[in-house]
Amino acid sequence: MTPPGSGQPPRYVRCPVCADEFVWPEDPFISLYDEMNDRYEVDDLSKLPPAKAINRLRKGYRKCPNPSRDTAAHYLPATYADYRNPLVIGLVGAPISGKTHLLTAMIRQVYLNGLSRYGVTATALDFQRHKHFHDQFIVPLERGEALPGTGTGLIEAADILLLRGPGGLRPVTFFDVAGEDLESIAPRANRFLIATNAVIFVHAPEDPLETGQSSTATENRAFQMALGQLPDSRLPVAIAVTKSDRLRHAPPADHWLHRGDEHDLNAARMHAESRDVYAYLQHSGAGASSRPFDEFTRCTLHFVSASGADAVPNPDDPTKNHYPRGFRSIRVLEPLVSILAMTGVITGAEAEKVGLP
Ligand SMILES: Nc1nc2c(ncn2[C@@H]2O[C@H](COP(=O)(O)OP(=O)(O)OP(=O)(O)O)[C@@H](O)[C@H]2O)c(=O)[nH]1
Ligand SMILES: [Mg+2]
Ligand SMILES: [Zn+2]
Structure with a gap:
C-alpha cells in the first residue's frame, strides 16, 4: 500500500x-x-x-x-x-481434452514443492481461491475420483500463486475454462485471453467429442479460436499432449513416459521431446494441434498424463468415475517449467534457450 x-x-x-x-x-x-x-x-x-x-x-x-x-x-x-510482471497462464483445449485434470495435477505438484529443483518455491497468493481449488479439485483427485467437466460461463481464475525464484517474485494466475466456451464465438466467452501472457494448449489423443469426431481430427476449433485472439507471436506457449498414458506402449511417447518426472532443466532434451511430439501430431492426423508451434516464436511440446490411466465407473457410485489404482501423474510439470523458463521466472543459460528453434 x-x-x-x-x-x-x-x-x-x-x-x-x-x-x-x-x-x-x-x-x-x-x-x-x-x-x-x-x-x-x-x-x-x-x-x-x-x-x-x-x-x-x-x-x-x-x-x-x-x-x-x-x-x-x-x-x-x-x-x-x-509485484511487477504478473503472469497469467491460460489453458486452451477442446471439451474433455483433459485441461482440468492436467491443471489440478500440475498445481498439486507445485504445492508439493515440485519446482524447488529449479530454485522456485510457491505459496498461495489468494488464500480463499486456493482453499476452494484445493477442496474442490486437488482433494478429490487425491482420493482417486475423476473430476467433473468445467461449467460453461465460468470465466474465473482457478488459482493465484506467488512464485519466488531466481527471477524474483511473480504472481501467477491460472485460467481453466470449459472447452465449450473456448470454441464459442461469443465475445465474452474467452475474454480472459486478453490478460493472458502465456498459454498451455492441451491436446488429447482419441477422445470422441460431442460432435462424434475424435480430437485428433484435422481441425482443432478451440486452438483455432484462441489463436485468433492471441495476436502477439512472442507469447510463450507450450503444447501438452495429455492422456499420454494411452500411448505408453507406442513410440515415441513410450520413451518420454518411461523417463518419469525430470529433475533438471535441459533445453536440448526439451527440444528433442518437442520434435517427437510434433512428429506424433503430424503422423496421427492431428496436424491442426501443432499450429501453435508454427505461430509462436517460443514453443515447446510435451507428452504428459494427469491421471496415469483411464477413469472407470465407480462400483460404489455408478454416477461417478474413479481411478481404481489411484491417480499417478506423469511429467505434468514439464509444460509449466518450460513456460516459467520462457518468462524469466526460472533463469540461467538453459532457461534462455528453452523453446527456441
Ligand atoms: N487416461 C486419461 N484420462 C484422462 C486424463 N486426464 C483427464 N482424463 C479424462 O478425460 C476426461 C475429461 O477431463 P477434464 O480434465 O474434465 O477435461 P476438460 O478439458 O477440462 O473438459 P471441459 O472442462 O469440459 O472443457 C475425464 O473423463 C478424465 O477422466 C489422463 O491423463 N489420462
Ligand atoms: Mg475442465
Ligand atoms: Zn477485474
Missing part, C-alpha cells in the same frame, strides 16, 4: 479476472473474507499500527472496480499490485 500523497506514481494493474486495466486504489480500506458468513467485509488499515496493517494486508482483498462492468463482482489479493 502506497500512502496517499506520498508522491509515488499511480500503479496500473490489469485484472487477471476481468482483463480490465485500472489505477490500483491506494486507500487504506481493504476487504477481509468472512468465511462463516461467506462475504467480504471492509477493514480500515489506517487504524492499525504498521506491523499489524501489513499482516492484515497480506490476508486482505481489494474489490476490482471492473471499469467495463462486464463481470460479476470479484476480488484480488490486496498485495497483487506489489
Whole structure:
C-alpha cells in the first residue's frame, strides 16, 4: 500500500479476472473474507499500527472496480499490485481434452514443492481461491475420483500463486475454462485471453467429442479460436499432449513416459521431446494441434498424463468415475517449467534457450 500523497506514481494493474486495466486504489480500506458468513467485509488499515496493517494486508482483498462492468463482482489479493510482471497462464483445449485434470495435477505438484529443483518455491497468493481449488479439485483427485467437466460461463481464475525464484517474485494466475466456451464465438466467452501472457494448449489423443469426431481430427476449433485472439507471436506457449498414458506402449511417447518426472532443466532434451511430439501430431492426423508451434516464436511440446490411466465407473457410485489404482501423474510439470523458463521466472543459460528453434 502506497500512502496517499506520498508522491509515488499511480500503479496500473490489469485484472487477471476481468482483463480490465485500472489505477490500483491506494486507500487504506481493504476487504477481509468472512468465511462463516461467506462475504467480504471492509477493514480500515489506517487504524492499525504498521506491523499489524501489513499482516492484515497480506490476508486482505481489494474489490476490482471492473471499469467495463462486464463481470460479476470479484476480488484480488490486496498485495497483487506489489509485484511487477504478473503472469497469467491460460489453458486452451477442446471439451474433455483433459485441461482440468492436467491443471489440478500440475498445481498439486507445485504445492508439493515440485519446482524447488529449479530454485522456485510457491505459496498461495489468494488464500480463499486456493482453499476452494484445493477442496474442490486437488482433494478429490487425491482420493482417486475423476473430476467433473468445467461449467460453461465460468470465466474465473482457478488459482493465484506467488512464485519466488531466481527471477524474483511473480504472481501467477491460472485460467481453466470449459472447452465449450473456448470454441464459442461469443465475445465474452474467452475474454480472459486478453490478460493472458502465456498459454498451455492441451491436446488429447482419441477422445470422441460431442460432435462424434475424435480430437485428433484435422481441425482443432478451440486452438483455432484462441489463436485468433492471441495476436502477439512472442507469447510463450507450450503444447501438452495429455492422456499420454494411452500411448505408453507406442513410440515415441513410450520413451518420454518411461523417463518419469525430470529433475533438471535441459533445453536440448526439451527440444528433442518437442520434435517427437510434433512428429506424433503430424503422423496421427492431428496436424491442426501443432499450429501453435508454427505461430509462436517460443514453443515447446510435451507428452504428459494427469491421471496415469483411464477413469472407470465407480462400483460404489455408478454416477461417478474413479481411478481404481489411484491417480499417478506423469511429467505434468514439464509444460509449466518450460513456460516459467520462457518468462524469466526460472533463469540461467538453459532457461534462455528453452523453446527456441
Ligand atoms: N487416461 C486419461 N484420462 C484422462 C486424463 N486426464 C483427464 N482424463 C479424462 O478425460 C476426461 C475429461 O477431463 P477434464 O480434465 O474434465 O477435461 P476438460 O478439458 O477440462 O473438459 P471441459 O472442462 O469440459 O472443457 C475425464 O473423463 C478424465 O477422466 C489422463 O491423463 N489420462
Ligand atoms: Mg475442465
Ligand atoms: Zn477485474
